[in-house]
Amino acid sequence: MKSSLRVGMLVVESGEKQYGPLKIAARADGSDIFIPLMIINGREDGPILNISGGCHGDEFEGMEAVRRIYRAIDPNELKGAIIGSPVVNTPALEVGQRCSYVDQYNLNRCFPGKENGFLTERFAYVYFNEVIRKADYVMDFHGGGNIMCLAPIAIYRDIGGENVAKKAEELVKATGIDLVWKGSGGWIGPISLEAQKIGIPAITVEVAGEARVRESVIQQFETMIYNVLSYFRMIQGEPDLPKKVQFFEGTFINCTNGGFYQQSVDLKEMVKKGDLLATICNVYGEVVEEIRAPFEGIVCSKRTFGTIEPGGWTLMIGKLL
Numbered sequence: 489m490k491s492s493l494r495v496g497m498l499v500v501e502s503g504e505k506q507y508g509p510l511k512i513a514a515r516a517d518g519s520d521i522f523i524p525l526m527i528i529n530g531r532e533d534g535p536i537l538n539i540s541g542g543c544h545g546d547e548f549e550g551m552e553a554v555r556r557i558y559r560a561i562d563p564n565e566l567k568g569a570i571i572g573s574p575v576v577n578t579p580a581l582e583v584g585q586r587c588s589y590v591d592q593y594n595l596n597r598c599f600p601g602k603e604n605g606f607l608t609e610r611f612a613y614v615y616f617n618e619v620i621r622k623a624d625y626v627m628d629f630h631g632g633g634n635i636m637c638l639a640p641i642a643i644y645r646d647i648g649g650e651n652v653a654k655k656a657e658e659l660v661k662a663t664g665i666d667l668v669w670k671g672s673g674g675w676i677g678p679i680s681l682e683a684q685k686i687g688i689p690a691i692t693v694e695v696a697g698e699a700r701v702r703e704s705v706i707q708q709f710e711t712m713i714y715n716v717l718s719y720f721r722m723i724q725g726e727p728d729l730p731k732k733v734q735f736f737e738g739t740f741i742n743c744t745n746g747g748f749y750q751q752s753v754d755l756k757e758m759v760k761k762g763d764l765l766a767t768i769c770n771v772y773g774e775v776v777e778e779i780r781a782p783f784e785g786i787v788c789s790k791r792t793f794g795t796i797e798p799g800g801w802t803l804m805i806g807k808l809l
Contacts, residue, residue, distance in 0.1 A: 490502035490503075490529075490530070490531065490532060490533055492529065493527060493529045493536075493569050493571075493622075495510065495525055495527060495571055495618055495619060495622060496508075496509075496510040496511070496525065496614075496618050497510075497511070498510075498525060498527060500527045500528075500529040500569075501529060502529055502530070502531055502563075503529070503530070503531040503563050503564050504529055504563055505526075505527060505528040505529070505558065505561075505563050506527055507524065507525060507526040507527070507558065508524075508525060509522035509523070509524060509525070510522055510523040510524075510525050510573075510614060510615070510618060510619070512607070512610055512611055512614055513607065513610060521578065521579065521607070522578065523573055523575070523576055523578060523611065523614070523615055524573060524574060524575055524578070525571065525572070525573055525619070526554065526555065526558035526572040526573070526574065527569065527570070527571050527572070528558060528561050528563050528566055528569060528570045528572075529563055529566075529569045530563050530564075530565075530566030530567050530568050530569055530722070531563060531564045531565075531566065531567075532566075532567040532568075533567065533568065534566070534567030534568025534569075534720070534721070534722050535567075535568040535624040535625055535720055535722060536568055536569045536570075536571060536622060536623050536624045536625075537568065537569070537570050537571070537623065537624070537625050537626075537627070537716065537717070537720075537722065538570075538571045538572070538573075538619055538620060538622075538623035538625070538626045538627065539553075539554050539557065539570060539571075539572045539573075539627045539629070539713060540554065540572070540573045540574075540576050540619075540626075540627070540628050540629065540679070541553065541554050541573070541574050541575060541576070541629040542573070542574060542575030542576050542577055542578075542580070542581055543576045543577050543595050543596045543628060543630065543679060544577065544580060544586045544587075544594075544595070544596065544630065544633055545575075545577050545578075545579070545580025545581040545582070545583065545584055545585050545586065545587075545588075546580070546584050546585055546586055546633040546634045546699045547629070547630050547631040547632075547633050547697065547699075548631075548699065548700070548701045549629075549631060549695065549696060549700075549701060549702060549705040549706045549708075549709060550629025550630065550631065550693070550695075550709050551574040551575055551581075551629075552574070552701065552706045552709075553629065553706050553709030553710045553713065554572045554573065554574040554629070555574050556706070556710055557570065557572060557710065557713050558570075558572055561717075561723070565723060565724070566717075566722060566723060567721060567722045567723070568624075568720075568722045570717075570722075571619055571622065571623060573615070573619065576595065576611070576615055576679075577595045577608075577611065579607070579608075580595065584634075584699065585634070586633050586634070587608075588607060588608045588611075590606075590607045590608070591606045591607050591608050593606060593607075593608035593609065594608075594677075595608050595611055595612060596628075596630075596677065596678050596679060597675075597676060597677035597678070598611070598612040598677050599612045599615075599616050599620075599677050599678065599679050599681075599682040599683075600612060600613065600616040600617075600682050600686075601613030601614070601615070601616055601617075612677075616679075616682065616683075620679065620682075620683050620688065621686070621688075623683075623688055624688070624689075625655075625659055625688070625689050625690070625716070625720070626679065626680060626683045626688055626689070626690035626691070627659070627663075627690075627691055627693060627712075627713070627716065628678075628679045628680050628690070628691070628692050628693070629693050629695075629709055630692060630693065630694045630695075631694060631695055631696050631697035631698075631705075632694070632696065632697020632698060632789060632792075633697055633698075633699060634697075634698070634699045634793060635697075635698075635791055635792070635793035635801075636697055636698070636789050636790060636791040636792060636793065636801070636803075637696055637697045637698050637755065637789065637790050637792055638694045638695060638696060638697055638755075638788065638789045638790075638804075639667060639755040639756050639787075639788050639789070640665050640667065640693075640694075640695045640696075640708060641665065641667045641668065641669050641693075641694050641695075641738075641788055641806075642660045642663050642665040642667075642668050642669070642691050642692070642693050642694070642712075643660075643668070643669040643671050643680065643691060643692040643693075643694065643738075644656040644657055644659070644660040644668065644669075644670065644671065644680075644690075644691045645670075645671045645672060645673060645680065645681055645684055646670060646671075646672060647672065647673040647681070647684050647685065648684035648685055648686075648687055648689075649687070652684055652687050652688070652689055653684075655689035656684060656689040656690060656691060658689075659689050659690075659691050659716065660691045661729070661733055662715055662716045662719035662720070662727060662729070663691070663693065663712040663715055663716060664711060664712060664715040664727060664728055664729050664730060665693070665712065665730075665733075666730040666732065666733050666734060667733075667734055667736065667756075667786075667788070667806070668733055668734065668735050668736070669735075669736055669737070669738045669788075669806065670735045670736070670737060670809060671737075671738070673685075678692065679692070680692045693709070693712060695708055695709060696708075698792055711728065714727075715727035715728060715729065734786075734808060735808070735809040736785065736786065736788075736806030736807055736808050736809055737806065737807045737809060738788060738804050738805075738806050738807075739782065739804065739805055739806075739807070740789075740801045740802070740803070740804045741765075741779055741782065741801075741802045741803060741804070741805065742799050742800065742801060742802065743768055743777055743779065743796055743798065743799065743800055743802050744777055744798060744799075745768055745776045745777045745798055746768070746795070746796055746797045746798045746800070747768040747769050747770050747771075747776055747777070747795070747796065748768065748769045748770075748771075748794055748795060748796075749766060749767075749768055749791055749793070749794060749795065749796040749802065750766060750767050750768075750769070751765065751766040751790055751791055751792075751802075751803060752764060752765060752766060752767070753765050753766075753787050753790075753803075754787065754790065755787055755788070755789070755790055756786060756787060756788075757786070757787045758784075758785070758786055758787075759781045759784065759785060759786075759787060759805065760781060760784050761781055761782065761783050761784050762780055762781060763780060763781045764778055764779075764780055765779045765780060765781055765787070765802070765803060765805075766778075766779040766791070766802055766803065767779070768796060779802045779803070781805055782805065783805070783807055784807075785805040785806050785807045785808060786805070786806045786808060787803060787804075787805060787806075788803075788804040788805065788806045789803045789804040790803060791803055
């Protein structure tokens with residue numbers, strides 16, 4: 489008989505599903521600060537897939553996709569298990585912001601966390617050790633948050649050893665996304681990067697944003713999850729995969745001056761080196777900076793928030809591989 493699955497205080501038997509809190513700490517009023525978990529333990533053996541949304545509190549569509557998958561999947565028809573968290577960063581969700589209002593830390597730069605650190609570091613520590621370490625595959629869902637919209641892209645990193653990197657590439661192709669950012673280990677603290685450092689194939693998925701909840705985007709996330717589940721034979725069916733996957737190396741362009749931002753190129757538009765991509769004006773309407781393409785590539789993001797601070801992200805250009 490397939491064994492039970494324990495995550496935190498939740499114990500989910502074979503062929504069952506269960507949701508509940510993964511406690512992190514207590515507020516001054518005594519109420520719990522927690523991460524919501526939604527676990528489906530299949531009747532038969534198979535991989536354990538971790539899916540998560542809300543690492544940033546202003547990225548909503550991936551959150552809803554996790555909730556829908558939990559409601560839709562029958563554990564009696566699942567091989568393996570799904571450990572889902574619709575919202576990993578509940579303090580950030582409470583204020584609808586990228587970072588926690590408690591300490592202003594970016595959770596996706598804090599993994600694997602600190603047991604006795606600031607609150608966000610404790611979130612990272614508990615989630616990494618109680619959830620990530622139990623998974624065979626990790627999918628972390630993001631979007632452009634309050635300030636931008638992203639083309640559907642998936643990110644995998646060529647780190648963790650040849651076997652892990654190959655499995656991560658297989659996972660990213662299984663999503664059905666046709667635009668893939670091939671990253672490296674240059675960042676510090678993202679879920680997917682730190683998972684691969686300990687040998688767990690992991691990817692980040694970025695779709696849309698602007699702090700909206702669009703049905704079409706939720707369905708895109710759902711389709712990716714079903715593609716992965718069917719690809720790894722966790723459920724019946726065949727994944728809907730593109731004929732070609734385009735890999736790229738991504739670069740966010742930081743501005744020098746703050747002001748009013750206007751972008752003149754759209755998602756997935758091809759640009760040449762030196763093309764004008766956006767302008768930044770001061771309060772009088774004078775152009776104080778032009779953002780130009782550093783190389784030939786594809787537009788992967790569009791900043792739609794009107795103002796920008798000095799050093800802020802403008803847009804991402806992908807250099808096709």
